């Protein structure tokens with residue numbers, strides 16, 4: 001389907017393909033987004049103004065007719081689970097116009113951020129309880145890592161340091 005012929009069309013969304021098994025047909029369906037054209041920009045300045053600080057560049061698709069640039073909502077970090085809301089721009093190489101498309105999804109970044117915060121807190125509490133069991137920082141790190149937690153050794157040290165300072169403050 002050609003961009004210029006239709007306002008609505010489906011397009012494969014690549015961004016979730018790393019996390020979703022392609023064997024699961026039900027989940028596979030999730031890859032397909034309904035894109036809707038919402039704006040046309042005359043030049044790059046207009047586009048830049050619209051994008052602001054809310055969207056970060058994601059995948060890109062270039063051919064002789066157009067240049068497509070996908071964006072992700074950057075309220076969540078690149079390595080985290082992504083917000084469902086997506087946009088992409090299609091730069092028409094003939095008309096020099098930039099078409100802006102949005103998918104049919106609302107932002108769910110708020111929920112993702114609060115889940116991440118809660119997980120971070122749980123992990124922090126675990127580290128503190130292991131310190132109280134007199135485990136060494138390296139042991140704590142390796143234990144949590146083995147349990148499948150995503151963390152860096154420096155995070156363990158910083159929790160230990162902050163916890164120590166807290167205890168010193170309590171004793172005063």
Ligand SMILES: [Zn+2]
Nearest residue numbers: 073083107109
């Ligand atoms: Zn969002």
